[in-house]
Amino acid sequence: MNGVPMDIQLRNVASARSISRRRFLWDVARTGAAASVFGLGAYGQTIRSASPAKKVVVVTFGGGARDEETFAEAGQQYIPRMLGELIPQASFFTQVVNRGILGHYVANASMATGCYETFDNFTPVSPAHPTLFEYYRRDRQRGSDDVWVIAPSNGFDRIGASSAPGYGSKLGATMVLPKQLLGGLSKGRSEPFDHLLRDSYEDTSTVMVSDQHAISLVALAERLKLPADQFLAYAANVTSPDELSLYIAQHLMATLAPSLIWVTLHDIDIAHAGAYSLYTGAISRTDRICAELWKSIQQNPEYNGKTAMFILPDFGRDGDFEPGGNGFQHHRTGDPLSRTTWMLALGAGVRENVSVDRLIESVDLVPTLATLLGCNARFATGRPVTEVL
């Protein structure tokens, strides 16, 4: 037996999901939006900002989010900001399929390289193929201050650069792990930040901040021009690690204004603990974070009108009726629902009020962004998404 029947099933499910998502958008957005793109003729009827993007912000709607709790009809209650504020300004891709390994680190690394990486998800290794960050820095001769990755601490610390010959950390993104940063900066302080330093239920192993690393955290904070007191004061008033990531992203935009920011959100992965209300609560928080990030882009003259933002989950989660799984709790079966998600693109050069129904893959993101940013993702296996170019 080969994978062909499964592939047909995957395509059928992805297509059904696409139709369901688009119908839903027609019903919910009520914008006359979601003008479906069936051919080039439809493009002329939609608004597209004149200038192409000079900067790119990518947000992975992290930790695996299903259709049922996002763009399916029952999910609308959890994403009010994306529906109300972002969708009317966006091109919405209704079928984004991830054919790779459904572990968060390896899936995010695959999205960053444009190739399906095959390493063990829980192993601390760099991606084998060059990342978008390396392509961009090498081809455009950009410094490390121009490319930043903000990621949850456990396991993601090597996502910024590959082990590919000719590439690597000298060309990689500058990594910020907000939880480690907070842990380092709050050493010796009396305020409790434990609630923000938690790690996911899936990987509960304790992350130690060594003294040496703490020093490099201080250096990083200086490079970020991060006022420690202000950061700690903010941290004392938020409830989740992803909100720290939002803060760092906003701060970066305000201070260094890099061309490429990649934010990996992860709160949603609390789903592994099996509490549905915590999972949906995290989705609503992520929805809010995405909207706030977009607002910051629009309010910042360095970004407004020059920036394209892409929001997509790394993958879904197991379907309710998949016998090998336990519904939303995990993403272990590899069933079509856990592989099928969506993508929002909005901002400079991106058509508004459009939904695109053709199937694309999560590895298509890198070649697309490479085209936008004027570099060559020469080893990526995905294909550029022409609808946003």
Added chain:
Amino acid sequence: MIRELSPSDLSSYPPQAKQFATDHIATLRQLPAILCALLLKQIKEYDWLFPAERSELDKQLQWIRTADHQKLESVFSSFSGIKVSPDVMDMPWGAQPGPFIERLTADLWATHSIDAFQSAAKNYGALVEADREDTVSRKPRLCVVFIGAGSPRGKKPLFEKLRPYGTYFSQVDMAGGVPEMVGVLGSIASTQPGPYQHWYVDGGAADPSALHNNERDGEICTLSYSSLEPVRLNVINIMNEVRTSGAAGPERLRSLLAEMHPDGDVRRVTDPVMRNFTFELFTAGSGTQIFSTTFVQWAGREILRRVRPQTLFLRFQLRQTERPMDELLQTKQALPVFDPVGSLLDGDMGAFYTWINLQRLPGGAESRFLACYEDGHEALVVAPGIPRGATSDSKCSLRDLLQWST
């Protein structure tokens, strides 16, 4: 060259497992290595399997012995055709099927063979299923789920996902619902006795009327989150040791937990099958160690999947709030703070999943299912003869619902 299963592979198996595997070694040798290892993983647990699982294993092997050759070939070839890295196949899969399956799974994902494997496994499952009979009873099963004890009603509609499949009742008198359900369970157990056929799982302390049924007394198997506290804390201790050692990641932790069997912490439970099952609810269940709602949902799933009981009563109670994992995984904790709103939502989803798991069993379509909001007046009934997608605003009692669903 793929190694062949040999009697020496079985030497470390527990006694009954060893005997069973030895008795069926000729049949097992016919199987592709991957399928054989999957079966051996289950056989190795034979000493702690429920009667329904033992019977299922027996039937599978019997089916393999007698099935149409062409049918068998089609299933076997789908397993044999899966590409697996040679170093994985070099593992002693017969002696250690558990670690082998773990390595195999990682390899299948890495080599993009997981879809082919899923497809082969589904094919095999469908063929076995077609041949399967309900081994214990053909009487319709009864499953009742109480949610929301201690939770305010809130504004979100309840049982939304279940409503298309049954009738929603808005004015149910739920007073005394828990002791009444325990009584119903007892009365069914007395007329339809059988080992492990009647279960009551409580997310807090079990109702006093059921306390004397701590294990299998009175033919009701009772599990409560409160009474299992020592087992839960023991597992948390193990998790903490591993996760703070820095020497093992989450996969190793899962492997360690999967390899474990209970010691004295479940000493009050004398039945080894129950003792092991209880332990596994915390070692194999994700989140069961920290959230009672997750425990109840997972226990319901595992009871239905493994035991296939005649009656099942699940009661979701309050779970603790989300806190840092470091705190949640402490054995010495301050008094828990509960999340009443979240607990109701968790229970609602848990009821839906329980119904799905009930439907998967043989005779699922004939089974009777009730979900009730314990602190209010709402319920949902799915049963043959009960209209789908309907609503009833008539006043009624829990007993009425049970009667109408019969």
